[in-house]
Amino acid sequence: MIKHVTILLALILTGMQLQAAVLPEDRTEVLYHRYDGGGVTIDGPSVLVRKDIANKVSVWGNYYMDFVTSASPDVLSQGSPYTEERTETGAGIDYLRGRTTMSLSISQSSESDYDAETVGFGISQEFFGDLSTISLNYSQGNDTVKQNGTPEFSEPAHHQRFGVGWTQVLSKSWIMAVNAETVLDEGFLNNPYRSVRFLTNTGNVGFQKERYPSTRNSDAYAIRSMYYLPYRASLRAEARYFTDSWGITANNYELRYIHPYKDQFIFEAKVRTYSQSQASFYSDLFPHIEAQNFLASDKEMSEFSDLAIGLGVSYEIKASRLKFFDKAVVNLYWDNIAFDYANYSYKVPPNPGDENAVSVAIGEEPLYSFNANVIRFFLSAWY
Template identity: 70%
Template sequence: MKKNVLFIFTMLFFAVATNAAVLPEDRTEVLYHSFDGGGVTIDGPSVLVRKDIADKVSVWGNYYVDFVTSASLDVITQGSPYTEERTETGGGIDYLRGRTTMSLSYTQSSESDYEAETVGLGISQEFFGDLSTISLGYSQGNDTVMKNGSPDFAEPAQHQRFSLGWTQILTKNWIMAVSAETVLDEGFLNNSYRSVRFLQLNGDVGYQPEHYPSTRSSDSLAIRSMYYLPYRAAVRFEARHFNDSWDIAATNYEFRYIHPYKDQWIFEGKVRVYDQTQASFYSDLYAYQNAQNFLARDKEMSEFSDIALGLGATYEVKAQWLSFFEKTTLNLFWDSINFDYANYRENTAANSEEFGLGNEPLYSFNANVIRFFLSASY
C-alpha cells in the first residue's frame, strides 16, 4: 500500500494539470505567498474552496490578494517607490459525464490602475482504456489599463488563449504529457508608466514613453514527464519552448526530484533554467528621440536568463482533532532565483556618471519566493 502512494500522487498531478475525467477532490486551501527581489516585495493570502455535488459536478471559489511594494530599478530611476494592492476573485464549475469533463471558470482582478476579467472554457476526454487524455481549452480576458494621476486615461487590452493537451500513461511507472498553447493579445500592451531613454544632442539622457505594437501572438510547446522510481520516489522533467511575433524566443528546462519519508512526509528539490532573446524593438539606450516606431525598455523585453533552485516539504497532519477531514497537509516551498540581464543596464545616476551612458554595469538580482499553505480534503 505504501509503495503505491507516490504513484497515485503522480497520477493525480497529471490529471489535475490536464483536466482529466476525474473530478478534483473536495478541499479547502489557505495559502500565504511571498516574492522578494529586485527591490520588489509581493505577498498576501489566498483561499480556495472546492466541493463536489453528487459526484458529477465540482464547484470552486478562490480569493487572492497581492500587496505590492516596489522600489525596482526602473521605478527609482523614473519616479518614486510605491505600494498598491491587487485583489482577485474567481470561481468555476467542472461537470463530469462519463469520461468527459467540461469546465467553466471566471476570474476578476482589480487594482488602482488595472481591471481584468477572464472567462475560460475547457473540455477533456479519456480514451484507450483511460490511458490517454486529450484536453482543449479557451479563455478570453478583457482588461482596462489605467494610470494613477490621469483620470482620463483608460485603454482596453484583450487576450485570447487556445490550448491543446495530451496525457499518456506509458507504463505503470511512467506518465507523459504534451501541451501546446497559442495566445493572441490586442490593445494597449505596454506599461502606462514606463519610459525608454535616449541620447540628447547635448549628450545628456532624455526619456519618452514606451510604445508597443497593438497586437502580439505567441506560441508555446511543452513536454512533461514523470517517472516513479522503485524506492517510492519519483523524478519529473519539463521542457518548454516559446516564441512570439515580437521576435522573443525562450526556453526553460526543469528537473524535480520527489521523495517520501515514512508515512507523513514528502520532500522535493528542483532546478529550473530559463533564457530568452530580446524583443525586436527593445533597446537599453536609443540613439535619439523617436528612433523607431516601437520602443521598449522593460527588462522583461530584454535578453536575459535565470536559474531557480527550489526546496519543498509536505507534511500530513494526523491529529485526532482533525479526524473529520479525510486528509490534512502542511506545505512549504521555497525558491531562490538568480536573474542575469544581457543588455539591460543598472542606470542609476551614480552609475551613469561613473561609467557613462550606455556603459553602466549590466543588471542582475536575486529573488526569494515562498509559498506556505494548509490543505484540507474532505
C-alpha cells in the same frame, strides 16, 4: 500598475496529471506567498474552496490578494518607489459525464490602475482504457489599463488563449504529457508609466514614453514527463519552448525530484533554467528621440536568463488528530532565483552623499543582476 509575477504553486503534476474520470476532491486551501527580489516585494494570502455535488458537479471559489512594494532600478531611475494592492476573485464549475469532464471558470481582478476579467472553458476526454487523455481549453480576457494621476487615461486590452494537451500513461511507472498553446493579445499592451532613454544632441539623456505594437501573437510548446522510481520516489522533467511576434524566443528546462519519507513527509528538490532573447524593438539606450516606430526598455523585453533552485516539504496530519476533515497537509516551498540581464543596465544614479560613489558614463552602466526568493506556505484540508 502591478507587473504580475507568476508564482508556481506546488502542484506536482500540473499540466500532466491524468484525470481518472473523477472530479477533484472536496477541499479547502489557505496560502501565503511572498516574492522578494530586485527591489520588489509581493506578498499576500489566497483561499480556495472546492465542493462536490452528487458526484457529477464540482464547484470552487478562490480569493487572492497581492500587496506590492516596488523600488526596482527601472522605477528608481524614472520616479519614486510605490505601493500597490491587487485583489482577485474567481469561481468555476466542473461537470463530469462518463469519461468527459467539462469546466467553466470566471475571474476578476482589480487594482487602482488595472482591471481584468477572464472567462475560460475546458473539456477533457479519456479513452484507450483511461490510459490516454486529450484536453482542449479556451479563455478570453478583457482588461482596462488606467494610469494613476491621469483620470482620462483608459485603454482596453484583449486576450485570447487556445490550448490543447495530450496525456499518456506509457507504463505503470511512466507518464508523459505534451501541450501546445497559442495566445492572441490586442490593445494597449505596455505599461503607461514606463519610458525609454535616448541620447540628446548635447550628449545627455532624454526620456520618452514606451510604445509597443497593439497586437502580439505567441506560441508555446511543452513536454512533461514523470517517472516513478522503485523506492516510491519520482523524477519529473519538463522542457518548454516559446516564441512570439515581437521577436522573443525563450526556453526553459526543469528537473524535479520528489521523495516520500515514512507515511507523512514528502520532500522535493528542483532546478530550473530559463533564457530568452530580446524583443525586436528593445534597446537599453536609443540613439535619439523617435529612433523607431516601437520603443521598449522594460527589462522583461531584454535578453536575460535565470536559474532557480527550489526545496519543498509537505507534512500530512494524521486523520486521528482531525475532527472535521478527512486529512490535511501542510506545505512549505522555497525557491531562489538568480536573474542575469545581457543588455539591461543598472541605471540608478549614485547617492550624492556617498563619498565612494563612482560616476559612470551614459551607456556604460554595469549590467543588472539580482537574486529573488519566493516562499509559498499553504494548508490543504480535505473533507
